[in-house]
Amino acid sequence: xxxxxxxxxxxxxxxxxxxxxxxxxxxxxxxxxxxxxxxxxxxxxxxxxxxxxxxxxxxxxxxxxxxxxxxxxxxxxxxxxxxxxxxxxxxxxxxxxxxxxxxxxxxxxxxxxxxxx
Numbered sequence: 001x002x003x004x005x006x007x008x009x010x011x012x013x014x015x016x017x018x019x020x021x022x023x024x025x026x027x028x029x030x031x032x033x034x035x036x037x038x039x040x041x042x043x044x045x046x047x048x049x050x051x052x053x054x055x056x057x058x059x060x061x062x063x064x065x066x067x068x069x070x071x072x073x074x075x076x077x078x079x080x081x082x083x084x085x086x087x088x089x090x091x092x093x094x095x096x097x098x099x100x101x102x103x104x105x106x107x108x109x110x111x112x113x114x115x116x117x
Contacts, residue, residue: 010101012100042061063107066084078098089106090110
């Protein structure tokens, strides 16, 4: 029986990205030793989108107010790659993590799995 999910983000500056998740996002975490932090994630959903080639995985965080969230992150020095923009499925923004990876954040307008029984 599956009892959880462990997501990996590969980074050229893992310490800075860990600090971002700890200090800016405020995610609860455990230190498994030598500063190796593992974060408790908020509830998650998994969706599958069609692709012709170049399959990949992406990580998005969801929020109730994407514009406010991105503004707070920007004030803390995070680079905004894509400013909040309305899409068919919600309002999306993309930021660059300190280690160089991009992270999507969006405010969904669609029904979410969080409300599923």
